[in-house]
Amino acid sequence: MKNDKQKTRDRILDAAEELFAQKGHEGVSVRQIMAKAEADVSLAYYHFKSKRDLFDQVMLRRADILNDIRLKALEAVEKRHPADAPTVEEIIDAFTHPLLDLLAREHDEWKYYFRLIAQVNNSPEWGGELMTRYFDPLVERFVQALRKALPDCEDADLFWSYHFLSGALTLTFAETGRIDNLSGGTVKSSDLASVVERMPKFLAAGFERLCK
Amino acid sequence: MKNDKQKTRDRILDAAEELFAQKGHEGVSVRQIMAKAEADVSLAYYHFKSKRDLFDQVMLRRADILNDIRLKALEAVEKRHPADAPTVEEIIDAFTHPLLDLLAREHDEWKYYFRLIAQVNNSPEWGGELMTRYFDPLVERFVQALRKALPDCEDADLFWSYHFLSGALTLTFAETGRIDNLSGGTVKSSDLASVVERMPKFLAAGFERLCK
């Protein structure tokens, strides 16, 4: 039935997401994915054109949802400022906080996706193309808002600032555990609530210093 | 002769470094590496125990050099401040500027290494363990210096701030080209001189805002 088809397809996507996030696109075989999905190998090629197509669908599946939530968060902030512009910190919070909310509400569904994004963003092979395709239309909207909040900021400063934000954000949601080791346990990379509270403050200060 | 042995070994390491940086550990075969190194496949296993051992040696080869240069840069800054503590911006500059200097002096030798580090740092599989092993002894030294510059800063704020720094820095040196697309060409990810001038200012502002 149609329902079963959808279920199998989703199970494949779930399994692929988790394994791709852990080992990268080339680090995982279709066989491993289908073993985790508890389905036959050939079904991968019934539901998807190729391994690469499966990878793209994993990336795509949650991108639209995420873009939508972030856009709504930005619009909500702008609505609270009908006369003036929102602050830099408020805008960055609208960009980062939705990720935490998704994790809080549907942890296992989003955890691996964010790890995957971190790897893609930092890969010379995928980073430029895929991140641009899936996320940059929304990012341009946020850059516009930031430009309004920092009217005297030069474009080069603005874009480099966003670039720093992007690096900090994706590493944070990669949850590699490195900071746990470095801090001797005082900080936990899984404690995303405590970092999402700090990130907008940290990054807003950077934007403001660079843009004046 | 001994000289030739060294040369072959280095050629293998060079080829491996470039390919690992582009496609990741699992994205490259030993055969591809040896083809680029213009040597026989079996020589990989004469010089290295396994593919994984080759990967580790690639990571290790430049880590010591880099740690040494960064330490010297930090000591030079501290020497300029015999009475007081260096500023946060000066300390961060000592951490980031050496990477740019290495690229300026020996571009092709370091370019791929930095891309590799970016991927390793953001990988759940390697990030926690490898970065800790190769770099954290030096990073602890820098965190000490930062703590002295920000005596009222709580440890959690200090470590999260370093974490943001780490994400921004590694993404920058990954040179994925994403920011080129996003900015419509006004910013180039290969123009590292312009970013190294901005990064310490941006990040220092973040540390200072978070730590008071």
Place this chain on the structure above:
DNA sequence: GTCTATAGCTTGATAGAC
């Protein structure tokens, strides 16, 4: 939609001559 079976190729790694 799901299965079996398999083609055709590449992989990491080694044995052994020179």
Place this chain on the structure above:
DNA sequence: GTCTATCAAGCTATAGAC
């Protein structure tokens, strides 16, 4: 130190029965 030859395993992908 460098070569040829090869193994056993795993890989992506497809054909065809049901």
